[in-house]
Amino acid sequence: MPHRCLQVRLxxxxxxxxxxxxxxxxxxFVEFRNDKIVYRRYAGLFFCVCVDSNDNELAYLEAIHLFVxxxxxxxxxxxxxxxxxxxxxxxAILDEVxxxxxxxxxxxxxxxxxxxxxxxxE
Amino acid sequence: MSGHYNLKALIKAIRSCKTLADERSVIQxxxxxxxxxxxxxxxxxxxxxxxxxxxxxxLGYPAHFxxxxxxxxxxxxxxxxxxxxxxxxMLLLDENQEVLTLVTNSLKNDMNHxxxxxxxxxxxxxxxxxxxxxxxxxxxxxxxxxGSSNTYIRKxxxxxxxxxxxxxxxxxxxxxxxxxSLLQDRNHGVLxxxxxxxxxxxxxxxxVCDEFRKATGLLVKHLKNLVTTGYSAEHDVLGITDPxxxxxxxxxxxxxxxxxxxxxxxxxxxxxxxxxxxxxxxNVGNSILYETVLSVLEIEADSGLRxxxxxxxxxxxxxxxxxxxxxxxxxxxKVVSMDTNAVQRHRNTILDCLRDGDISIRRRxxxxxxxxxxxxxxxVMIRELLSFLEVADNEFKLGMTTQICLAxxxxxxxxxxxxxxxxxxxxVAGNYVREEILAAFIxxxxxxxxxxxxxxQRLYAAxxxxxxxxxxxxxxxWIIGEFGDVLLQGGTIDDGEEVKQVTDTDIxxxxxxxxxxxxxxxxxxxxxxxxxxxxxxxxxxLSTPNQSTNQDRIAEILANFSSNLELEIQQxxxxxxxxxxxxxxxMGVLERMPPPEIRATMMGTVSERKPVGSTRTDKDTVVDLIxxxxxxxxxxxxxxxxxxxxQDLLADIFGTGAADMSPSPSGSxxxxxxxxxxxxxAADIMSLFDxxxxxxxxxxxxxxxxxxxxxxxxxxxxxxxxxxxxPSSAAPAAPAAQPPKPQLQSYSAYDKxxxxxxxxxxxxxxxxxxxxxxxxxASTAGEAISGVNFQVAVPKTQQLQMQAMSSSDIAAGGVETxxxxxxxxxxxxxxxxxxxxxxxxxxxxxxQQDFSGFPADLTGSR
Numbered sequence: 001m002p003h004r005c006l007q008v009r010l011x012x013x014x015x016x017x018x019x020x021x022x023x024x025x026x027x028x029f030v031e032f033r034n035d036k037i038v039y040r041r042y043a044g045l046f047f048c049v050c051v052d053s054n055d056n057e058l059a060y061l062e063a064i065h066l067f068v069x070x071x072x073x074x075x076x077x078x079x080x081x082x083x084x085x086x087x088x089x090x091x092a093i094l095d096e097v098x099x100x101x102x103x104x105x106x107x108x109x110x111x112x113x114x115x116x117x118x119x120x121x122e
Numbered sequence: 123m124s125g126h127y128n129l130k131a132l133i134k135a136i137r138s139c140k141t142l143a144d145e146r147s148v149i150q151x152x153x154x155x156x157x158x159x160x161x162x163x164x165x166x167x168x169x170x171x172x173x174x175x176x177x178x179x180x181l182g183y184p185a186h187f188x189x190x191x192x193x194x195x196x197x198x199x200x201x202x203x204x205x206x207x208x209x210x211x212m213l214l215l216d217e218n219q220e221v222l223t224l225v226t227n228s229l230k231n232d233m234n235h236x237x238x239x240x241x242x243x244x245x246x247x248x249x250x251x252x253x254x255x256x257x258x259x260x261x262x263x264x265x266x267x268x269g270s271s272n273t274y275i276r277k278x279x280x281x282x283x284x285x286x287x288x289x290x291x292x293x294x295x296x297x298x299x300x301x302x303s304l305l306q307d308r309n310h311g312v313l314x315x316x317x318x319x320x321x322x323x324x325x326x327x328x329x330v331c332d333e334f335r336k337a338t339g340l341l342v343k344h345l346k347n348l349v350t351t352g353y354s355a356e357h358d359v360l361g362i363t364d365p366x367x368x369x370x371x372x373x374x375x376x377x378x379x380x381x382x383x384x385x386x387x388x389x390x391x392x393x394x395x396x397x398x399x400x401x402x403x404x405n406v407g408n409s410i411l412y413e414t415v416l417s418v419l420e421i422e423a424d425s426g427l428r429x430x431x432x433x434x435x436x437x438x439x440x441x442x443x444x445x446x447x448x449x450x451x452x453x454x455x456k457v458v459s460m461d462t463n464a465v466q467r468h469r470n471t472i473l474d475c476l477r478d479g480d481i482s483i484r485r486r487x488x489x490x491x492x493x494x495x496x497x498x499x500x501x502v503m504i505r506e507l508l509s510f511l512e513v514a515d516n517e518f519k520l521g522m523t524t525q526i527c528l529a530x531x532x533x534x535x536x537x538x539x540x541x542x543x544x545x546x547x548x549x550v551a552g553n554y555v556r557e558e559i560l561a562a563f564i565x566x567x568x569x570x571x572x573x574x575x576x577x578x579q580r581l582y583a584a585x586x587x588x589x590x591x592x593x594x595x596x597x598x599x600w601i602i603g604e605f606g607d608v609l610l611q612g613g614t615i616d617d618g619e620e621v622k623q624v625t626d627t628d629i630x631x632x633x634x635x636x637x638x639x640x641x642x643x644x645x646x647x648x649x650x651x652x653x654x655x656x657x658x659x660x661x662x663x664l665s666t667p668n669q670s671t672n673q674d675r676i677a678e679i680l681a682n683f684s685s686n687l688e689l690e691i692q693q694x695x696x697x698x699x700x701x702x703x704x705x706x707x708x709m710g711v712l713e714r715m716p717p718p719e720i721r722a723t724m725m726g727t728v729s730e731r732k733p734v735g736s737t738r739t740d741k742d743t744v745v746d747l748i749x750x751x752x753x754x755x756x757x758x759x760x761x762x763x764x765x766x767x768x769q770d771l772l773a774d775i776f777g778t779g780a781a782d783m784s785p786s787p788s789g790s791x792x793x794x795x796x797x798x799x800x801x802x803x804a805a806d807i808m809s810l811f812d813x814x815x816x817x818x819x820x821x822x823x824x825x826x827x828x829x830x831x832x833x834x835x836x837x838x839x840x841x842x843x844x845x846x847x848x849p850s851s852a853a854p855a856a857p858a859a860q861p862p863k864p865q866l867q868s869y870s871a872y873d874k875x876x877x878x879x880x881x882x883x884x885x886x887x888x889x890x891x892x893x894x895x896x897x898x899x900a901s902t903a904g905e906a907i908s909g910v911n912f913q914v915a916v917p918k919t920q921q922l923q924m925q926a927m928s929s930s931d932i933a934a935g936g937v938e939t940x941x942x943x944x945x946x947x948x949x950x951x952x953x954x955x956x957x958x959x960x961x962x963x964x965x966x967x968x969x970q971q972d973f974s975g976f977p978a979d980l981t982g983s984r
Contacts, residue, residue, distance in 0.1 A: 025444065026444060027445045027447075027483065030482075056369055056373075057445065058405055058412050058449060059413065061409070062359065062366070062405065062409055066359075087176075087177065088173060088176065088206060091209055092205070095246045099246060099249045100249040100252075100282065102281055104277060104278070104281060104311065105277070105311045105314075106310060106311070106357055107356045107357055109356055110311060110356075117239075118205075118239065121201040121239060122201060122202040
């Protein structure tokens with residue numbers, strides 16, 4: 001279930017949990033309350049999803065990567081500033097890849113075509 | 123006042139702030155500007171304002187005042203406005219009922235919009251909010267859209283339906299029919315969403331699950347297509363076709379196959395195919411393998427497939443990727459209870475994971491190890507766990523010591539091994555041991571007379587070298603106090619190790635050292651006081667060489683504590699000090715404890731997931747340590763031969779005696795019961811009394827009844843009452859009502875050439891099967907005897923330990939002694955073959971004689 005940390009507090013908690021973790025010697029999964037956080041780090045950016053404890057963590061790692069690949073293709077070599085200045089577009093992309101806490105579309109091409117079309121509508 | 127020109131300008135301004143205070147002031151000004159601007163109802167500025175407001179919201183500042191403006195944006199004919207408006211609603215919406223109703227209306231309108239992108243936006247917004255009321259209101263729209271001809275809409279509608287049934291399971295019937303048709307969809311996205319929806323339905327409702335079982339074949343076909351078709355650019359991830367769809371289908375198959383043999387049979391082949399053909403070198407492939415394993419383990423799979431699944435997990439354990447190992451251990455933990463043998467095969471790999479760099483992997487490997495210990499591998503597993511204990515993270519230690527000791531208790535191949543194991547635990551992690559474990563260890567020692575010397579010796583040595591491990595200190599002090607005589611009498615340790623003989627001075631030195639060490643605390647001090655008091659009796663019984671000095675030292679230490687600031691310790695010290703003066707009753711009061719009732723150590727589930735914390739109170743511990751003295755009735759069923767009868771006798775004495783400890787000499791219970799014929803419950807111990815002829819002059823212990831009667835009732839109450847009201851020091855006080863010691867009978871074993879040897883056997887009621895024999899050598903002919911050498915042999919079933927003789931030369935009319943100890947099985951007759959050599963008047967004599975004159979029931983009858 002992709003989790004938008006709507007609350008600042010939650011965001012801080014997750015950050016404190018994940019930031020100090022070792023990239024090399026630790027897995028990409030952390031237990032968090034009754035759920036599990038699956039995260040992946042790209043340079044200085046962490047992508048975190050909170051999933052049920054019986055969900056397939058490995059599949060969610062792939063899902064995060066799919067999302068990042070879409071971002072990368074959309075922004076052409078995405079960097080942190082793209083995400084900050086175009087945060088509303090990031091939300092739109094997220095809505096095309098995940099919906100209702102589930103993965104919605106697995107074809108990068110389908111997502112990118114859709115996004116291009118939406119851009120033209122504006 | 124006007125805000126920043128646009129979103130970009132605002133973001134730049136905020137990012138250039140040096141301090142948090144600057145940022146706050148920029149945002150406050152901007153928020154104020156946005157509020158003012160909202161009032162102007164400028165539809166062109168609105169887009170900009172909301173964009174800025176959402177950024178402010180993301181930084182964690184209040185932005186809810188923008189909700190209504192978002193709704194206005196949604197109503198705009200421009201698509202860009204609508205899109206940002208819905209984003210604003212998703213981010214800013216709270217429980218405000220009025221706004222929710224307005225949002226529901228907008229969503230309803232847009233779900234019927236002619237533009238499919240507007241419909242898409244509405245579905246998306248619904249999927250992210252979906253309150254209960256909204257779910258009921260929009261279920262019909264969503265059902266309709268599930269049948270849309272547009273794949274983009276169908277897929278979004280399927281996930282919206284998922285949200286609806288999660289919120290309101292009653293509404294499921296709306297979607298079952300449409301969901302079936304989704305399974306036929308050729309579009310991956312729609313199929314994926316459909317499978318997800320059906321999985322949720324099946325999980326929520328068993329009835330629906332039965333209905334979808336019919337589709338098992340169809341799902342198997344889909345999966346087969348994904349696995350067998352070659353490269354498809356659109357859904358390829360590192361050479362695997364749509365792994366996401368594959369895992370989703372596998373998950374649904376799991377629900378369908380669970381508990382249904384037919385469905386399981388249908389999917390057997392494809393599961394085997396996925397398990398064998400999927401590339402396991404990358405995470406993608408492993409995510410599918412992992413899902414397959416989970417499915418195989420839950421459905422009614424044949425055993426070959428199950429073994430295959432567990433072997434995949436075994437292979438995962440050797441993977442270099444932490445994530446894969448983590449997942450494997452997690453899954454093995456779930457499986458281990460179902461199929462222990464299959465998991466056992468990977469034991470060594472699991473043990474290797476104890477040394478993993480990742481703590482969460484170590485934690486899981488440890489959990490798994492606990493589950494894997496059994497009779498067959500207990501030696502190996504405990505050895506590994508013990509060596510891990512030395513390097514383990516502190517947070518694991520409490521759980522580990524508990525689990526190791528419990529496993530040792532359950533599966534120990536022999537007592538010696540069990541004692542060694544617990545000793546090692548106490549040495550390595552003595553500060554992380556639960557009270558129950560300590561109590562169980564003491565219980566074990568009490569019930570293992572043949573190893574009491576060994577245990578006491580080992581604890582003495584361990585404590586001498588390390589005072590810092592609290593539980594080690596407590597165990598050692600208790601055992602040394604209780605079995606001080608055994609320790610002093612010496613003995614052998616089977617493995618032929620050199621044993622340094624401990625003297626009474628050494629013991630008291632050590633206890634003093636404990637008191638003065640920086641690790642001493644109230645608990646250890648209490649234990650030491652009790653141990654010292656017991657020791658004073660043990661030493662007196664043995665008549666050790668430095669007896670009087672050491673007795674004085676004990677008295678002095680006790681006296682030092684009689685002004686201690688801690689009330690409990692002070693009270694105890696004063697009581698023991700007083701008791702110390704009463705030589706007559708001291709012996710009985712501080713007699714050896716009856717072994718506590720044997721029972722399995724009970725412990726709530728100890729899991730690494732839940733940190734264990736002791737919930738027991740001090741009171742319980744002490745009850746554990748001293749056994750169930752406080753409730754003698756509970757011990758009746760106990761099998762040990764003389765322990766319980768002591769208890770019963772004790773109960774007889776105490777039960778009546780405690781009530782009328784009044785100074786009425788005739789009613790004094792001990793006197794009465796000692797004089798009366800033995801009751802059946804007390805038969806064992808009373809038979810000892812009986813066998814000894816009455817005329818022997820009373821020993822100090824036998825004078826207990828008169829002492830009882832003499833002692834003012836007040837002083838006796840001093841001893842008895844506090845012990846029941848303050849259980850933490852009940853250990854020494856509880857035996858206050860020990861029965862009078864059996865009078866000792868001597869037997870003549872040899873009487874020739876002016877040398878008379880008498881043997882005095884003594885059996886402790888708490889140690890049946892251990893017979894202490896004191897041999898007395900007396901020169902009767904008024905002539906000195908020199909070079910006495912006394913050798914004894916016993917039958918093979920028995921064990922003999924002999925101390926040195928007090929002196930090999932006996933002066934004319936003098937007496938020398940020698941102690942020996944025999945371990946004999948209960949009921950065995952004691953037979954001795956003695957060889958005596960000595961010289962008398964310059965003449966060497968060698969003699970051999972057999973002796974079997976002890977009463978037959980000496981070793982107890984069983």
